[in-house]
Amino acid sequence: MGVSEATTARYGSDLALPAELWNETVDVLLGHRSVRAYSNEPVPEGALEVMIAAAQSASTGSNLQSWSVIAVTDPERKARLAELGGKQGFIARAPLFLVWITDLSRVARAAEARGMPHQALDYLETFLMGSVDAAIAAQNAAVAAESLGLGIVYVGAMRNKPEEVAAELGLPPRTFAVFGMAVGYPDPERPAAVKPRLPLETVLHREQYQADQDNQISAYSATMAAFYAEQQMKVEGDWVEHSARRVAGPESLTGRHRLREALQKLGFELI
Numbered sequence: 001m002g003v004s005e006a007t008t009a010r011y012g013s014d015l016a017l018p019a020e021l022w023n024e025t026v027d028v029l030l031g032h033r034s035v036r037a038y039s040n041e042p043v044p045e046g047a048l049e050v051m052i053a054a055a056q057s058a059s060t061g062s063n064l065q066s067w068s069v070i071a072v073t074d075p076e077r078k079a080r081l082a083e084l085g086g087k088q089g090f091i092a093r094a095p096l097f098l099v100w101i102t103d104l105s106r107v108a109r110a111a112e113a114r115g116m117p118h119q120a121l122d123y124l125e126t127f128l129m130g131s132v133d134a135a136i137a138a139q140n141a142a143v144a145a146e147s148l149g150l151g152i153v154y155v156g157a158m159r160n161k162p163e164e165v166a167a168e169l170g171l172p173p174r175t176f177a178v179f180g181m182a183v184g185y186p187d188p189e190r191p192a193a194v195k196p197r198l199p200l201e202t203v204l205h206r207e208q209y210q211a212d213q214d215n216q217i218s219a220y221s222a223t224m225a226a227f228y229a230e231q232q233m234k235v236e237g238d239w240v241e242h243s244a245r246r247v248a249g250p251e252s253l254t255g256r257h258r259l260r261e262a263l264q265k266l267g268f269e270l271i
């Protein structure tokens, strides 16, 4: 894809970006789409390691590297994780399912082995740091996978039943499956479309926050209503309606309204 084609697919109109600022990396990034339908082709030997080396190459808070990832290929375990993850069938159908872990247990073990204290691990800040680290690492792996022609989709539904997921994966205390990621070659018979995003200027604020975005949001909402219809997605209404429903109340959180309690059971005090 070229700059004009890629930005038109993403925003509905050409951003007229300078062609000399376009390269293969940016092309892969702007070409992202979540892939939930996979071909029968297996993930090639070594691709997992390329993804994880890319993930480990990401920046990491204080170089603590407070994340881990569990690669699941066993069909029965994938099926159980699909069941725990909102009964999303693509989890079981993907040849590879990665579960990304906020992991404060490794540094706890390392400090304990030296007889050193690690009370800062009990603070919300450190939990957030590990979760941010996991997300940054995962996105590097996602981009590496997409650059190899693989497709991915994140799975936040791993947080629906955190204790059951932890038991399934044998997680030690102070670890948490923050999200999953299904990986596989896209099924050419069921290609995913590039999903439009909010206008660039809606998210890019210059110098100070600009809250007056009603017109941009209305325009995007209409674009998305057309996209839902065109893609035959089972979404009622437009983007605003869809988004407002997702945040309407605790019942919209598919079990995650009790996340604090679950995390405390998993060994995070979140002071």
Ligand SMILES: Cc1cc2nc3c(=O)[nH]c(=O)nc-3n(C[C@H](O)[C@H](O)[C@H](O)COP(=O)(O)O)c2cc1C
Pocket (backbone or CB within 6 Å): 032, 033, 034, 035, 036, 088, 153, 154, 155, 156, 157, 158, 179, 193, 194, 195
């Ligand atoms: C942290 C996170 C969790 C997600 N969880 C799910 C999920 O459980 N199921 C799903 O089908 N898609 C999930 N997605 C994918 C989003 O729905 C998708 O990225 C978004 O609609 C934009 O579409 P695109 O990725 O095709 O551009 C998740 C995405 C992120 C970043």
